[in-house]
Structure formats: structure tokens, C-alpha cells
Amino acid sequence: MRNRNPIFLIALTLLIALAACQPGDGAVNEFDVQTPDVSLHARMAGNPNSGCALIAINGGPGLTSDYMWDLEQLGGDDCAVVTYDQRGVGKSGEPVNPDSPDSYTLLKYAEDLDAVRQAVGIDRVHLMGHSFGGIVAMQYAVRYPEQVASLIFFGSGPPTWEGIETSQRNFSDRLVSLIQKEVIPPPEEWNEGGIDPLLPAYFSDPTFNFPEGARGAAPDFDQKVSDITYPNLVGMDLRDELALLQLPILLMFGEDDPFGVQMAEAVGDALENADVEFVVIDNCGHFWHECPDAFYPRVEDFLEIHSQ
Numbered sequence: 001m002r003n004r005n006p007i008f009l010i011a012l013t014l015l016i017a018l019a020a021c022q023p024g025d026g027a028v029n030e031f032d033v034q035t036p037d038v039s040l041h042a043r044m045a046g047n048p049n050s051g052c053a054l055i056a057i058n059g060g061p062g063l064t065s066d067y068m069w070d071l072e073q074l075g076g077d078d079c080a081v082v083t084y085d086q087r088g089v090g091k092s093g094e095p096v097n098p099d100s101p102d103s104y105t106l107l108k109y110a111e112d113l114d115a116v117r118q119a120v121g122i123d124r125v126h127l128m129g130h131s132f133g134g135i136v137a138m139q140y141a142v143r144y145p146e147q148v149a150s151l152i153f154f155g156s157g158p159p160t161w162e163g164i165e166t167s168q169r170n171f172s173d174r175l176v177s178l179i180q181k182e183v184i185p186p187p188e189e190w191n192e193g194g195i196d197p198l199l200p201a202y203f204s205d206p207t208f209n210f211p212e213g214a215r216g217a218a219p220d221f222d223q224k225v226s227d228i229t230y231p232n233l234v235g236m237d238l239r240d241e242l243a244l245l246q247l248p249i250l251l252m253f254g255e256d257d258p259f260g261v262q263m264a265e266a267v268g269d270a271l272e273n274a275d276v277e278f279v280v281i282d283n284c285g286h287f288w289h290e291c292p293d294a295f296y297p298r299v300e301d302f303l304e305i306h307s308q
Contacts, residue, residue, distance in 0.1 A: 028072060033084075033119045035112060037103065041091035042084035042116055046075025052307040053080045053122045057113060059131025059155075061104070062226035063196075063219040064090035070216035070289065071128070074296075079303060084116050088225040104229040106236065110140040117147060126303060128152040131286065134267070135159070135233070142241035150248040150306045151274075152299060155257050155286045158266040159238040167259035174258035175201045196221040202286040204256035210289055242270040249276040250302045254284035254291065277302070 033040045043065075054074060058065040068083040075081035085092040086109065095103035102108075113136060117125050126149050129137030134156025141148045158164060175198060178184045183206050190197050199218060200206035210218045249271055253264035261280065268276050279298060284291035 031119065033115050035115045037097070038087045038095040038112070039093040040084050040087065040112055040116060042082055042119065043069065043072070044075070044080050044082045044120065045072035046080035047077050048080040048120055048122060050078050050080065051122065052078060052126070052303070053082060053117075053120050054126040054128055054152075054303065055082045055084075055113065055116060055120070056128040057130065057133030057136045058083070058086065058219070059133050059157075060086065060089070060221075060226060061109075061132050061229035062089060062222040062224075063132075064221075065219070066090070066217045067210060067219045067287070067289070068130070068216060072215055074299065074303065079307060080120065080122075082116060082120055084112075086225075087112055089222045090220065099228070101228055101232055104225065105232045106135065106139045107143070109136045110143055113137075113140050114144055114147065123147065124149040126150045126152065126306070128154070128299075129156055130154050130288075132157050135236075135238075138238050138242060138267075141245055141247070142238060145245060145247075148247060150250070150302070152250045152252070152302065153264075153267060154252045154288050154295070155254060155259070156251070156263065156267050157259075158263045159236075159242055159270045160266065161234055161236045163263060163266045164233060164236075167263050170260040170262075171201065171258045178206055201258055203290055204254060204283050204285040205290070208285075208290050216289065239270040243272050245271060245274050247271075247274050248302070248306045249274045250279070250298065251276055252279045252281060252288070252295065252298065254286060254288075255280050255282050256284060257286045259286065 028043055028045045030043050033042060056068045056071050058068050065083045065085050072081050088094050097103050124147055127137045134153045137151055138159055141151060178201050179186060183200050185197060210216060251264055251268055253261055268278050281291045281294045288295040
């Protein structure tokens with residue numbers, strides 16, 4: 001999550017391009033979901049007929065969901081895993097009014113998520129939010145609490161704008177340090193699109209990269225979407241609504257996350273009436289790809305327990 005710089009789903013038309021899903025066959029099915037103002041592209045691995053679905057919401061705003069695809073290994077006979085590109089990025093389309101701030105509100109992002117849930121056809125889903133995706137998951141959970149079976153967070157953004165500002169300052173300190181060490185190029189060499197040149201700053205080990213040949217890959221970044229979305233978060237405070245949630249929560253955070261562990265602590269404090277399991281992972285930054293051996297067993301156990 002970084003700044004470089006009433007329900008209105010009136011007529012939900014599902015354009016689902018799915019082959020018949022064979023539980024546990026490892027196949028990935030891609031489909032499109034048409035909402036009133038945007039077409040969203042999604043992927044699903046595993047068996048939606050199991051009654052269990054994990055929908056993963058990627059970070060950003062402005063990132064594609066490519067890096068989330070490795071979560072598809074959690075899909076199988078007992079559960080489906082769904083990822084999707086958020087509005088305006090990747091294989092998803094631009095909203096009808098692509099330059100309007102009203103097209104990129106937090107509520108819009110939550111409504112998009114519900115459109116994807118409806119497309120999957122499961123009433124109550126598990127949500128995993130990463131970074132900015134954690135904020136989307138929070139907004140969704142307080143607006144559609146009856147649709148949420150559990151929440152999983154990794155490196156989630158905080159529930160307040162004040163927390164976002166603090167996390168940005170922490171990230172800036174890490175970034176300046178790596179520029180001074182020439183691990184990251186200076187700002188004048190950054191491009192407007194493509195692979196984010198600042199990725200090294202997100203990892204505990206700045207030389208780490210997304211594994212070659214893995215199902216997930218480094219995401220692309222859209223500066224325009226980020227710039228339009230961020231002002232809509234100013235003044236955000238979800239704490240009072242989050243305090244009403246009584247859900248199982250798996251709250252994970254990398255010990256070396258450049259945004260600072262205060263983000264995770266703020267999320268945990270806001271979820272004061274939820275059943276929160278708080279895990280800090282050693283030698284890990286902002287992405288679980290750096291600590292898969294600690295990440296995946298915990299997620300698998302959590303899903304198994306809370307899908308029964």
C-alpha cells in the first residue's frame with residue numbers, strides 16, 4: 001500500500017467464461033464479471049461446489065493481481081481460491097468514468113468484491129486482504145458482514161487515514177535508505193507503468209524477487225489508479241464499525257514490513273470483539289512470498305478450522 005505521490009449493483013450481469021470445474025484437478029478457470037460501471041477479470045482454482053471459497057484482494061491501489069496467483073495452491077476439492085484484477089488495472093476494464101474520483105471510492109472497491117462473490121455463487125466467503133486489499137476487506141466486512149465467514153490479513157493497511165500517513169512515513173524512510181545504498185534507482189529513473197521499481201523496499205531482503213516459474217509474478221503498477229484512489233481515503237476511520245465484528249481473524253505481518261508493525265497492531269486493536277490470531281513472521285517483509293513456509297501452513301489450518 002503506497003501513494004507515489006445504498007448498494008447500486010442494479011443489474012449484475014455475469015459474463016462467466018468457465019470450463020466445467022473439476023475439483024482438485026489443478027485447473028484455473030478465468031471469468032469476467034460485469035457490474036454497472038466496470039468489467040472485472042477474475043481467476044478461480046479449486047471446487048466452488050465445496051461451499052468454501054477464499055477471495056483474495058490484492059494491494060495497491062493500482063497493482064495487478066498477478067502476485068496473488070500462488071495462493072491458488074490452496075484451492076482443491078475442499079475449497080476454491082479466487083483472485084481478480086481491481087477496476088482499472090490488468091485485465092479488468094476501466095470504469096465508465098475513468099477520470100472521476102467517484103469511480104474509485106472505497107465503497108466501489110467493496111461493491112466490486114461483492115460482485116465477484118456473487119459470480120462465484122457462495123453466500124459466505126473467506127476474505128484475504130493484502131496491504132490496500134486489507135482495507136477493502138475491512139470495508140466489505142462492515143458493509144456485508146453476513147457474507148463473511150472469516151478474514152485473513154497479511155501486511156494489511158490500517159483502519160484509519162492517520163495510520164496510513166504513519167505507514168507512508170515508515171516506508172519513505174526505508175526507501176530513502178535503499179536509494180542511498182543504490183539498491184533502488186533515484187526517482188528520475190522511475191517509469192510510470194510496468195513493474196514497480198520500488199519492489200526491493202518491500203522485502204526483508206531487498207535482493208529477494210518473486211520466484212521465476214512460480215504461478216505468481218511481480219505485479220504491474222498503474223500510477224493513475226493510485227493517484228485517483230488515494231484522495232478518497234483521506235479522513236477514513238473504520239474503527240467503530242470494525243469493533244462490531246465478531247469473526248475469526250488471522251492477522252499476519254512480516255517482522256520487517258517497511259510500513260511498520262503498527263499497521264497490524266492498529267487492525268488488531270480495531271477488531272476488539274473479534275477472535276483475532278495475531279502472528280508476526282520473522283525475516284519477512286510486506287509479501288508472504290518471502291516466508292512461504294511460515295505463511296501457508298497457518299492459512300491452511302485456519303481455513304480448515306473455519307470452513308467446517
